[in-house]
Amino acid sequence: MVVSRDLQHEVEQFLFHEAELLENRRFEEWLELLTRDVIYWVPNIRDDSDISDEAMISYEGYDELRARTVRLRHPLNPTQKPPPRTRHFITNVSAEAGEGGELRVRCNLLVYVSKDGKVVHHPGTSEYRLREEDGSWRIASKKVYLITNDLPLTPLPIM
């Protein structure tokens, strides 16, 4: 079921805000958008890969993501000197009511990463479950289906 125009607008603004936080390396604020039981999942090779049986590009919960932000901030992290610069392009947003008052959101995603004189792009689709907590939307799960997930990848930022 399609959501109301207002809710659609709200969802889009939420996604744009998330992208802005990531682009500007406001990682701690990004963490605040997550529920404590969040799953951030980037499937490998194919979209319906089985994490119990196949390597994964990313499968992280809140603690791992928090640790990732600590790494990203660490002054001796060689991958962040200089930090890659990213832009997240989000289109084709659709939202529908999910279970237990959650929203199921899909959008297309194109992340550009500029580093070491090269620009690489990572095209795909994101699928979210958004849950309302304390009057705000939070990300309960984010699954990123890259159309390049079967190719050799270069280091990925938080998508």
Next chain:
Amino acid sequence: MTTDVQTGIPDLIGESRVHRSIYTDPAIFELEMKRIFSRTWVFIGHESEVPHAGDYKTDTVAGQPIVMTRDEEGAVRVLFNRCRHRGAKVCNLPYGNSSTFSCLYHGWTFSNKGDLIAVPSRQLCPANFDPGNYPLVALPRVESYRGFVFGSLSAEGTPLEEHLGRATHYLDCLIDRSPEGEIQVCKPVKYSYPANWKLQIENYSDNIHARFTHEAAFAARRPIESGAVERYGAGSQQRSDLRMGINRVLSHGDSMTDYRGDRPQMAFAGRDPEYVSIMTEKYGAEQAQAIADMDIHVIIYPNLLMHSAYCHYRVIKPVSVDQTVIVGYPFKLKGAPTELNEAFVQASSEHISASGAVQVDDMEAFARVQEGLAVEQDEWVSYVYGIEEPQVPNEYGEIELGMMTEVPALHQHREWLRLMSRD
């Protein structure tokens, strides 16, 4: 220095230094493809990747397309993925199951043994046309050791087991951590980095770099091995000086590191009571615990890197002189608890994926080295750590060394020189 590639090779490898051109010269890379990757035994894949009749996976060896199949009789074959008619790749999927491969171009159809079994419009071919003369070409030599399939593009050379020598013992160590003595390989993650392939294989025996290159990963003190830590506890803290471990140089550029308790956080299998008890039944308590705690790296030159603690191996695929792809396969220990096997898959993925915690640091280091080596005024790459340690072979012919040593890398270069020096 301009290298006369054919004659200058011996000058490139010194006692404790190597010339920058082995990482930067495209002509040397071409020669490596011929003299190393098209000659010595290279790792192709594991039989458990094609468990059933008809299963196949496509890949490349020395940049040439191959297909590894399991035929209807259960034999694993490695064939060039190249139609015998006018050259098209006959199989364009990464993996699957099929008893035949039909060429998209003019419809020649080959069995998964390689036999040409159908030629459309046969009546238009010469009367003496014999499909028996056109099977898919098999790799000149294919042999496997306990499921690990190696191939050589050269018809001549030592048999696989003889070539592997002492490395078979360490393959046994890794495989026998499975209660059933068999592993099941999982679908891999792949990453690519803009630097020479040798930087990855040298890095795998380099225990000096970790506390510099990976400082942030360690300092984040998050459960690096997240899922596993949650389940099995972190163990005591990793010792950054890696005091207890040792390296062993084997033959033909192979080597291994035994961390011997230096990285308890990573060696979580020993904290799975169910696994330890399964192994205890087979080996007795003491040996079972040692097997479960085993934390070794094994390098089989030129393209296989194995990791016991997380149960994965990585395959090095040189693309060009300054571009390399690594394919990292987690594997499961057959007969081990499901949860433990799942923890291996997750820990391996997190360790080596392009979105992971550790290997991304090394990729950065490789890229920096490749950029630095563009400096022509400074021709030599220097090895200094541990090179004065006595190199006395033990009873197995292994040279046992401390942890902080660059000697295994020097032995890789010696094997490089041996292979590259022969026409």
